[in-house]
Amino acid sequence: NSKRKWSLQDFEIGKPLGKGKFGRVYLAREVKSKYIVALKIIFKEQLEKYRIHHQLRREMEIQTSLRHPNILRLYGWFHDSERIFLILEYAYGGELYNELRKHGHFSEEQAATYIASLTTALAYCHEKHVIHRDIKPENLLLDHEGRLKIADFGWSVQSRSKRHTMCGTLDYLAPEMVENKAHDYAVDNWTLGILCYEFLYGAPPFESESQSDTFKRIMKVDLSFPSTPNVSMEARNLISRVTICIGYEKSWSNSIEASC
Numbered sequence: 146n147s148k149r150k151w152s153l154q155d156f157e158i159g160k161p162l163g164k165g166k167f168g169r170v171y172l173a174r175e176v177k178s179k180y181i182v183a184l185k186i187i188f189k190e191q192l193e194k195y196r197i198h199h200q201l202r203r204e205m206e207i208q209t210s211l212r213h214p215n216i217l218r219l220y221g222w223f224h225d226s227e228r229i230f231l232i233l234e235y236a237y238g239g240e241l242y243n244e245l246r247k248h249g250h251f252s253e254e255q256a257a258t259y260i261a262s263l264t265t266a267l268a269y270c271h272e273k274h275v276i277h278r279d280i281k282p283e284n285l286l287l288d289h290e291g292r293l294k295i296a297d298f299g300w301s302v303q304s305r306s307k308r309h310t311m312c313g314t315l316d317y318l319a320p321e322m323v324e325n326k327a328h329d330y331a332v333d334n335w336t337l338g339i340l341c342y343e344f345l346y347g348a349p350p351f352e353s354e355s356q357s358d359t360f361k362r363i364m365k366v367d368l369s370f371p372s373t374p375n376v377s378m379e380a381r382n383l384i385s386r387v388t389i390c391i392g393y394e395k396s397w398s399n400s401i402e403a404s405c
């Protein structure tokens with residue numbers, strides 16, 4: 146039950162599963178129920194050093210409030226003098242990223258299954274006015290049935306009410322508010338197109354030697370499809386529609402607003 150006060154004594158810590166930027170994740174077992182969880186341990190001094198209190202608090206509030214089969218559960222948390230502990234659902238299948246590396250690329254059926262799961266999970270988040278903003282293979286886990294789980298809501302935000310993009314209302318908005326418009330749901334939808342490409346081809350579409358080249362290719366939506374692996378025309382159309390349309394839609398709406 147999520148109201149219960151947890152402490153370190155309630156858990157037996159197992160092997161380390163991975164080391165993130167701000168904390169390590171361990172396999173753990175709740176002593177009484179023998180229930181297996183993943184325990185994410187973050188040092189408070191790291192929070193101070195990187196000033197990420199608000200981000201962690203947001204991650205915890207958001208992930209606790211979300212209930213969806215394709216979103217990793219945050220069951221609760223506790224802290225001691227120097228650490229914060231997040232009690233997370235344990236996904237038995239491991240990181241989707243490793244599956245992708247192991248197979249090189251997914252079949253269209255497998256890719257379609259993952260994209261469908263991501264789409265329903267993101268639609269659910271957007272209904273709750275949550276934008277994840279950091280969907281990438283590294284943040285995707287698989288459960289014991291191979292079902293996709295979105296983890297790590299560290300970069301997600303509670304979005305402001307979606308403002309009308311009619312010219313009039315922009316007049317009264319402070320510059321910083323107008324700038325924030327970039328953070329609307331299209332950020333996550335765009336990523337779906339990128340992931341669809343990466344699942345089918347094994348690498349993201351705008352990958353380049355340098356960051357600046359990647360940035361240029363993204364801004365130009367410079368999308369090209371290699372001849373191998375052989376990807377169906379329907380899949381390529383879907384990727385084009387999701388990335389190119391959203392890419393141009395963003396610049397189009399900016400130009401409308403700019404022309405006001």
Ligand SMILES: Cc1cc(Nc2nc(/C=C/c3ccccc3)nc3cc(N4CCN(C)CC4)ccc23)n[nH]1
Pocket residue numbers: 162163164165169170183233234235236237238239240286296
């Ligand atoms: C939060 C969480 C993780 C998790 N499960 C797993 N996480 C990570 C790696 C985790 C990680 C964490 C931080 C930074 C990098 C990686 N690796 C895992 C590897 C697993 N296996 C078992 C299946 N094998 C095929 C591959 C290795 C199983 C679960 C894993 N469930 N819930």
